[in-house]
Amino acid sequence: MSSPYRQMILELGDVGFSYSRQDAFVTKLSFSVGEGEFIGLLGANGSGKSTILKLCCGILKPSAGFLNLWDKPFSAYHNKDRAKLISYLPQTLDMNVPFTVKELVSMGLYPYDILPEMTADEALGLVGLSDKADSHITELSGGEKRRTFIAMTLLQGAGLILLDEPLANLDIRYQIELVRLLRRLRDERNISVVMALHDINIALRFEKVMLIKNGKVFGMGSPAEALTEGAIKETFGIGVKIMRQPDGKAYITYEENDNG
């Protein structure tokens, strides 16, 4: 599963985790993220995508196995140093925080004593919110609020960005623009991105996807390798057809009366 030509920036080995004493939610989870990789994390509701992202950024502590960040154990990093390397955008955002757009985005600089290259204005420009800098968060639409939080995550300037369903609440234009923006940042700055998402059609455009089922990696690889009709049926429990456009690009469709 590793990518031999890239530097490993995150590596999980035989990681286990449980929310209660009785049932293990994640067992023997192993995968790695290489520098510059752009990975889509797919799975049914409750399959463990959010748990895996929270394990990756240290919000949840593994009960077994190891987790390395840039070849050093996660615990070797001071909180502030870790925050410069890895940033996380949670799935549930408090959309009614009392800050202005610029105040919120500027919090991305909190881990730094010496300011990094990007400014809050640039981060706002990247997500198309330059004209809303002084607006109050509560005055924005749902999609604009989400883009504000995304701008903060970008400003944090970490080499690895973990995003838990960042495309929720965004219209189709901003969904596509956000994926393009992250890909561009990856190309320009060599950052790595791991994004949980539900839209398989968008995931089909990713370079690498990881299918999650019951807290385990069910399949990982290019969309052509991992997102097969059989694998989708196995992980989501629904039958789909993978079609091809004339230019060869894949998309999925489903039968109206498909009984699975």
Next chain:
Amino acid sequence: MTPRLMIMTLIFFLAVGLSLFIGPTNINPFSLDETSREILFAIRAPRVVVAVLMGMALGASGAVLQGILRNPLADPYILGISSGASLTAALGIISGISFLGTFTIPVLAFAGAIATGSLVGMLGWQRRGLWPERLLLAGVGLSFLCSALLMLLMSVSRDEGLRRATLWIFGDLSMSEWPRIPYGMAFVFGGMIIAGLRARALNALMLGDEFAHSLGFTPHRERVLLFVAVGLMTAASVSLGGMIGFIGLLVPHMARFFVGSDSRFLMPASALGGGALLCVADLIGRSILPPMELPSGVITAIIGAPYFLFLLRRKNVLSV
């Protein structure tokens, strides 16, 4: 310093100046005779310093608590700290013990505040963390318990100290004297320094624990530090002059209107606003019907409530 914070600083010094020189006897600072010097330094100055310290402590504590509890109705008294202090102070006053002379009641109040605060902290602690909802419920529950015990104590007491205890509980600045001030000041400023150093963490906590973690903070540790800061400031304030209502709730909302919700500015603005409001309230309380003194807590509520209701009409102000 932002221009708006500078304006608040000027208002603060203006309020302090007015409180020092205006009152039942007006004092001309440029021609002090023996009597006016005596009034200024022995009576009025300690009273103004206590009002400033209490107002600052309550304003800053309110701003911190509304942030960590993510609740616009939170104030320093909601955690039961003041009820615990009142209970131990009333016990001391009614039983007539005086093992530390004039320090007895403040020390008892401080001990009661710290004991209640620690108990609230312990009850709010679960799974290696301090949880805002548990803190709030523990505080409200203990506050009711302490208030009920206080009422019981006062209803069965025939002691002459009862009136003094009642006055103290409703905030009495007339007993302010210099010897107590350095101790109160140490705890108020100690709490403010801790809270001020954690202002960024408080901002991050307002976004939720997961964001706070992602930005490099340890949410539970930050909450404990901020809770300790609030505990110290509130305990010091109650032991200096009893309970003054409304400042901890109202002033952070007023300050938010001026400087926004960024805790790095909101905390100092709330401290300055709290100090200024209590100085003015005390000035009005002792000047309006001399020689009778109206309790400062009543005046802060009469000034503050209409302004609070005015703010309620404005968008985005009454949030944290």
